[in-house]
Amino acid sequence: MGRQARADETREAVLLAAATAFDQHGYDGTTLSEIVQIFGRSKGALYFHFDSKQEIARAVMAVQADDLPVLASGCAVQDLVDLTMHVGERLLTDVKLRAGVRLAIERASFVAPDASPYGLWIDVARQLLTTARADGELRPHIDPGAHAHLLIGAFTGIQLLSQVYSERTDLKRRLAVLWEALLPGMVVPEVLNRITVERADVRAGEVRSAREGA
Incomplete structure (x- = not known):
């Protein structure tokens, strides 16, 4: 070496x-x-x-966002759902990701207030939502930037609540509830019928298996 x-x-x-x-x-x-x-x-x-x-x-x-999977379902909103489930899965197994998330929340303890730890996640969500809008997946009133902030904020709070209540063992169930609440108001009906949280859960497991086998 x-x-x-x-x-x-x-x-x-x-x-x-x-x-x-x-x-x-x-x-x-x-x-x-x-x-x-x-x-x-x-x-x-x-x-x-x-x-x-x-x-x-x-x-x-x-390094908390290292090794983000490349998801290409053909539906940008489905890819975004899949990504959140993948991150939820990794929070159970990846200590560097868990530590990065915890430090981002505790950041005021050691540096001046700074939104950059959340910036990458917001950018990824914004890019997928921008693609979704261009592909006609979103309802007309949906703003990709605003909804990216909303989604990452919701994810941050949900994973924190899940950590307190169950050490994140129920995180994927809580994320499924989040998506079931958000999707009807975000996407057009014909796309809504194609999106499944169950598929996202399966996809998260497939990505985890691929990482473990690499």
């Missing part, structure tokens, strides 16, 4: 250790010493890549 590959592997190990700690204890409840303990190597190896706990937290948030 080359020097750069070893450095990349060490950096990933730091992020995984930090994500594990942040996921369990949040930003304020996590210390650098705890991260080093989970990391299992020297503090110097950690400081070679990161100068502070805040910098590590920023890096964990930056």
